[in-house]
Amino acid sequence: MSIHDIIEGKKQWRAHMARVKSLPPDYQIVYKEMQRYLFKVGPTGLTDGPLLPGIVDFFEEGAAEGKGVLELIGEDVAAFCDDLIKDSRTYADVYQESLGGKPGTAEK
Incomplete structure (x- = not known):
């Protein structure tokens, strides 16, 4: 990764976070909780x-329609996040594979 890539990545992240800050306060709170959970x-x-830009797009549309954030995602933020990433590879999967097991299985 070159210095140019790092700088470009920071610019993109700052632009992304500026979009988040333009959301209504309740959307910002839920987004930050989702981000924390997903990280x-x-x-x-x-x-x-x-994924993260897609969530912001979804939230911007909901806010433009005048909907509350919990109307969009439901009461359980973690369950909503789990549904978003259910088919994604996680670091837990990578770790499990490094131990020689299959993802989602525990050694006995």
Whole structure:
């Protein structure tokens, strides 16, 4: 990764976060909780993939229609996030594979 790539990545991230800051306050709170959860769960392509910008697009549309954020995603933010990444490869999967097991299985 070159210095140019790092700088470009920071510019994109700042533009992304500016979009988040333009959302209504309740949307911002839920977005930050979703972001925290997703960074913790760890889909491997999270930072450079379409997931986070897609969430912001979804939230911008909902806010433009005058809907509350919980009307869009439901009461359980974690369940909504889990549904978004259910078919994604996570860091837990990578770790499990490095141990020689299949993803989603525990050694006994």
